[in-house]
Amino acid sequence: MNLTLKIWRQKSTNDQGKIVEYKVTDISEDMSFLEMIDVLNYDLVEKGDDPVTFDHDCREGICGMCSMFINGEAHGPNRGVTTCQLHMRSFKDGETIYIEPWRSAGFPVIKDLMVDRGAFDRIQQAGGFISVNTSGRTLDANAIPVPKEDADKSFDAATCIGCGACVATCPNGSAMLFVSAKVSQYALLPQGQVERKERVLNMVKKMDEEGFGNCSNIGACEVQCPKGISLENIARMNREYLMASIKPEN
Amino acid sequence: MALNSRIPEGPLDQKWTKYKNSVKLVNPANKRSIEVIVVGTGLAGASAAASLAEMGYKVKALCFQDSPRRAHSIAAQGGINAAKNYMNDGDSTFRLFYDTIKGGDYRSREGNVHRLAEVSTNIIDQCVAQGVPFARDYGGLLDNRSFGGTQVSRTFYAKGQTGQQLLLGAYSAMSRQVGKGNITLLNRHEMLDIVIVDGKARGIIARNMVTGEIERHSAHAVALCTGGYGNVFFLSTNAMGSNVTAAWRAHRRGALFANPCFTQIHPTCIxxxxxxxxxxxxxxxxxxxxxxxxxxxxxxxxxxxxxxxxxxxxxxxxxxxxxxxxxxxxxxxxxxxxxxxxxxxxxxxxxxxxxxxxxxxxxxxxxxxxxxxxxxxxxxxxxxxxxxxxxxxxxxxxxxxxxxxxxxxxxxxxxxxxxxxxxxxxxVHYTMGGLWVDYELMTTIPGCYACGEANFSDHGANRLGASALMQGLADGYFVLPYTIGNYLADEIRTGAISTNTPEFEEAEKNVRNQLESFFTTNGTKPVDYFHKKLGKIMWNMCGMARNKPGLEQAIADIRQLREDFYKNVKVPGSTKGMNPELEKAARVADFIELGELMCIDALDRNESCGGHFREEYQTEEGEALRDDEKYMYVAAWEFTGNPSEPKLNKEDLVYENIKVSARSYK
Known part of the structure; x- marks a missing residue:
């Protein structure tokens, strides 16, 4: 297939940036979207031009590094997949494809399609953990049974890959889906109870400081999330936050 | 070079306990003034960084990705082994130890592997305490499944995303320490050289991949937790960025590289x-x-x-x-x-x-x-x-x-x-070979450690499924935090280490020269052209089946490729700022040298064992035929200044607790 690509090019964080048009030819349907960009970049390097910078690593949909806004949708037209899992068979010969970076106040562009998601790390550092030091002498792993349903729900929340598609998709640039997934994972497990209140308060505080917007129940994040993280988590986080805010510590 | 694996004396099941009871300790006040650099934030790196910081050391952690959570351990799917015997199917520490040695076709160290089996149960306890949501049965207890090369069910899992859940657990422990200020996190940083002062590892040279700046970082010890080198084959299940550069640069500075030809080809890939x-x-x-x-x-x-x-x-x-x-x-x-x-x-x-x-x-x-x-x-x-x-x-x-x-x-x-x-x-999936380490996980450079897939010690010539996660976390949570103290106890009087010394100067210059050299050629071909060529040579001649003429041909081809690479590679841009092509060029330069060493090692090992299958050495039924008499050793290669002329050092493998026999799964 032959395609026209309209790609956001931006030299650095403070550069203005603009859409630049490229043509790629002889693209196979079996290629992944990123392999199609590889072909473009190979040609650009051969010509002595600057190749398109983008984040990617595992290329199997789990590391959360790839992050392209394709034809106005985070990770492109398919549901439940990351950009690296999107294949060219989802496009038509002759099509024009717009490719942009995640856009959000919380994610400054570093170069071209690559953004800085350090804010997610900082939110995690504010409380996304259970305070247990390495010792290997905590309780035996089977000492506290966890009902299967809770364990499964906790797991579902924990499968968030931290790619930021939720933020990029949200008209408010909200990170609520990401933060609530982490809060839910721990809130659903007995191990997470001790720091339950502090955790949600600290993580939400950090999230606000980092410049992410609020949730107004649009639900686009859930639709575009490559891992199907449920809005239920946001509802749970709101409850957790409310409980933590109104109940005195003692 | 005389290799001393420093395995403690005494009965197998007492070695680690005895070691822990007699190892030197560093008191809490002294830990606060001792710095450790951890390179890589996968299971081994993240768990090591978190544990060392909890203990009180000042830790700097580097990763080339935009966040520690991206490290390729995240992609591990099936599970993690532990000898819990929750299934009551006859499992024990000894059986896990035995299965691992046998699975590795009798080319790993008894002492290290037994320790691994011992701490395996602690890992599960630790991870559950951290909130890792393992699969459970309807009674609320942990579920297990079976993996290859065993007859028990000892694999703990979280759907097909076990690596993700374990890494996010280690990442959360690490994040807690970053929040407290005990770990300095350097994302999008790549180690390009190790700095040696008076024979000891004293720091690294790293490139800030966003600004392009070359930085000096000093420390009292350096732990390389940088994963495997499967990407030497270009096509592998590794992440695109997985590379051998940190390990290889340490090799060039004196760390021996062990059993490089032991690579794992995984049977079930798309x-x-x-x-x-x-x-x-x-x-x-x-x-x-x-x-x-x-x-x-x-x-x-x-x-x-x-x-x-x-x-x-x-x-x-x-x-x-x-x-x-x-x-x-x-x-x-x-x-x-x-x-x-x-x-x-x-x-x-x-x-x-x-x-x-x-x-x-x-x-x-x-x-x-x-x-x-x-x-x-x-x-x-x-x-x-x-x-x-x-x-x-x-x-x-x-x-x-x-x-x-x-x-x-x-x-x-x-x-x-x-x-x-x-x-x-x-x-291609995993590499059993890696930097040679002793029982304490120290390489042949004093103060430089290697953990997880980056070292060679536990899997012999073939790794069993669900054992990589076990080894990465064992090294980072439960082994290095003990063993590093034995070295650092002698460093309490050293004080802060200056980066303003001739050694740092020389290492930085070395890095700058290499990076700048890519822009002085009038090349025409992108880095991937050479990487794909290297991959083809390796897959065809040093892959699932190897033979003497093929390996000799591969060595000649790689030498030619290296020459061609330096003459004809084209890297756009400059050393300044973000430049992914430059990063790739530096990595592929190292892969080319490593590829040659792998072929030299495969050629030297005139036997078949585990993943190393030499067509000349097989049974009538086509099974691998070992030669224990001549090759029951670890091949530890020394860099001599010329990548084509490495020097072989041997560490003999001694089996005192199990009978070495032909591996049979019939």
Whole structure:
């Protein structure tokens, strides 16, 4: 297939940036979207031009590094997949494809399609953990049974890959889906109870400081999330936050 | 060089306990003034950084990704082994130890492997305490499944995303320490050299990949937790950024590189579809719990399938060859990876392959779907369930176990594996070789440690499934935090280490010179051109089967490729700012040197063992034929200044606790 690509090019964080048009030819349907960009970049390097910078690593949909806004949708037209899992068979010969970076106040562009998601790390550092030091002498792993349903729900929340598609998709640039997934994972497990209140308060505080917007129940994040993280988590986080805010510590 | 593995004296099961009781300690006040650099933030790096920081050391952690959570441990699928014996199926520390040594075809160290088996149970306790949501049964207790090369169920898992959950657990522990200020996190930083002062590792040179700045970082010890080197083959299940550079630069500065030719080719990966392919995708070994591997019994059927005139689901049961069950009845589809890979290659080489390239076999879930469906029907009391209802229920169970893997497969291949068998073929997955380390995980550079896949010590010539996660976390949580104290106890008087010394100066200049050299050539070909060429040489001549003439040819080809690379590589831009092509160029330069060493090592080892299969050395039935008399040693290679002339050092392997015998899974 032959395609026209309209790609956001931006030299650095403070550069203005603009859409630049490229043509790629002889693209196979079996290629992944990123392999199609590889072909473009190979040609650009051969010509002595600057190749398109983008984040990617595992290329199997789990590391959360790839992050392209394709034809106005985070990770492109398919549901439940990351950009690296999107294949060219989802496009038509002759099509024009717009490719942009995640856009959000919380994610400054570093170069071209690559953004800085350090804010997610900082939110995690504010409380996304259970305070247990390495010792290997905590309780035996089977000492506290966890009902299967809770364990499964906790797991579902924990499968968030931290790619930021939720933020990029949200008209408010909200990170609520990401933060609530982490809060839910721990809130659903007995191990997470001790720091339950502090955790949600600290993580939400950090999230606000980092410049992410609020949730107004649009639900686009859930639709575009490559891992199907449920809005239920946001509802749970709101409850957790409310409980933590109104109940005195003692 | 005399190699001392420093295995403690005494009975096998007392070595680690004795070591811990007598190891030197650093008091808490002194820890605060001692710095440790941890390079890499996968399971080994993240767990080491978190644990060392909890203990009170000042830690700097580097990763080349945009966040520690991206490290490729995240992609590990199937599970993590531990000798908990929760299933009451006869498991024990000794059995895990024994299975690991045997699975590694008797080329790993008894002392290290037994320690690994001992701490395996602590890992599960630690991870559960951290909130890692492992799979549980209806009683709320932890569930287990089976992996290759064992006859017990000792693998803990979280669907097909165990690596993700374990890494996020270690990342959360690390994040807690970053929040407290005990770890300084350097994302998008790549180590490009190690700095040695008075014979000791005293820091590193790193490149800030966003600004392009070359930075000096000093420390009292450096831990390399930088993963494996499977990307030397270009196509592998590794992440695009996985590389050998940190380990290789340490090798060039004096760290010996052990058993580089021991690479693991994983039997169940999605087959290569074309030249455009940038990486290969694993389908977890856990699938072999429930999937049956087969090819057609008759060539005409294989041909009809390849020509798409026959659908695999329409092929009668008696016209299928379940070759693993046929050849290895005791272990069946759960033979170790090296054996399963070679068996697939053998069938495909004979003309029984099932995709258009002839390089694929089937992994079939139809029997499991019916089996699970019937069990569900019984549980629900539906004794008159129709076949369709049973299949529907069975698919649900299979989805709950492997849903994400089936979805991944469908994305890539555009076929529904619930309806038609998966097509799979072996691919490069893991490297057992790595930096030589002693019992304390220290390389031959004092103060430089290697943990996880980056070292060589535990898996011998073949790693068993679900043991990589175990080893990474064992090293980082439970081994290095103890052993590093033995070295650092002598560093309490050293004080802060200046980066303003001739050694740092020299190392920085060395890095700058290399990076700048890429812009002085008038090359025409992008880095990937050379990387793909290297990959082809390695896969064809140093892959699943090797022989003397092939390896000699490979060495000659690689030497030529190296020359061509430095003359003709084209890197756009400059050393300033973000430049992914420059990063790739520096990595491929190291892969080319490593590739040659792998072939030299494979040529030197005139035997077959584990993943190293020399065609000249096989039994009449086509199984690997070891030569324990001559090759029961670790080949530890020393860099001499010329990548083509490495010096071989040998560490003899001594087995005092198990009888060395021919590995049989029949």
């Amino acid at each position: 087959p290569v579809s074309g030249d455009h392919q940038s990486k290969l995708t694993l389908m977890s070994e856990s699938l072999r719990n429930d999937g049956r591997i087969w090819v057609p019994k008759f060539k005409e059927d294989a041909e009809a399938i390849r020509a798409k005139k026959l659908r695999p689901v329409d092929l009668a049961e008696d016209r299928r060859d379940y070759y693993l069950e046929r050849r290895y009845p005791a272990f069946g589809n759960l033979v170790p990876r090296d054996i399963a890979s070679r068996a697939a290659k053998e069938r495909c080489d004979e003309g029984f392959g099932v995709n258009s390239t002839g390089e694929a076999v089937y992994l079939d879930f139809s029997a499991a779907i019916v089996r699970y469906g019937k069990a569900e029907a019984n549980v629900k009391g539906l004794h008159n369930a129709s076949e369709a209802e049973i299949v529907a229920m069975g698919k649900k169970v299979v989805e709950s176990k492997y849903g994400n893997l089936f979805q991944m497969y469908e994305q890539i291949v555009a076929e529904n594996p619930y309806e038609t068998p998966m097509m799979i073929y072996p691919a």
